[in-house]
Amino acid sequence: MKNYVKILLILLLVGSAFMLTNCDSPLSDERLNDPSKISPTLTIERTYDNSKNLKGEAIAHLFDKNLALVRIKDGGVYVNGTALTLEYYITGGPYYETTGNYPINHNTVYTMTVKMSNGDEYDSEVRTQFQDLHTFNIPGTFNNTDDVQISWEEIIPDHPMCLEFSYEDDSGVGSVYIDIPEDSVNTGSYTIPHENFATLAGKTVQAKIVSEKFGTANEHFKTTASISSQFAVIVECHIN
Secondary structure: OHHHHHHHHHHHHHHHHHHHHOOEOHHHHOOOOOHHHOEEEEEEEEEEOOOOOEEEEEEEEEEOOOOOEOOOOOOEEEEOOEEOEEEEOOOOOEEEEOOOOOOOOOOOEEEEEEEOOOOOEEEEEEEOOOOOOOEEEOOOEEOOOOOEEEEEEOOOOOOOEEEEEEEEEOOEEEEEEEEEOHHHHOOOEEEEOHHHHHHHOOEEEEEEEEEEEEOEOOOOOOOOOEEEEEEEEEEEEEEO
């Protein structure tokens, strides 16, 4: 239950920052040497997309106390010694990510390092899942009034899983997040209650299943800091 709560906290943290602020923090305008002023959300991602293509990347969002995104002046973020590139959302919020396809392997330790303006470095570490998540079975079309059974492979026990249904169309953007109960995580199948699809009727969505394994964030950051490994599969489907 603790892990599920932590996932929800992180999703709310990230979601709130993207939807409400998603802007450049005032901390970005000054040299930042105090790690306790930021709460990094550091993510190692290994994802199979709609075309079964595999992509690996590392992403870092650095939040201030008001959930605005931080760019570290004269600093940066690294994964196993490789520098992440500074990027910006269209609303101005900075974040860091690897470019191209960065290799993410299973059962492998990844260290993400946040370098402050004065050169001090703070490491956070996570070991990825011991096996791959490569298959996500969900109907290509279903009704929003249907309970929908899904399954996946491989079964990765002991780590929480969740679902994300997201869309972007002429009506706007939206997402629905669903936690997968622990007993279902260990069986590799789950029936999604139809109530979760109420706001998705008529939408073509990207259905994403995620296995998340948490590591150890550096203790010098805010207590809300996290580092995790996310293995995911994305499938497109339409909800009538």
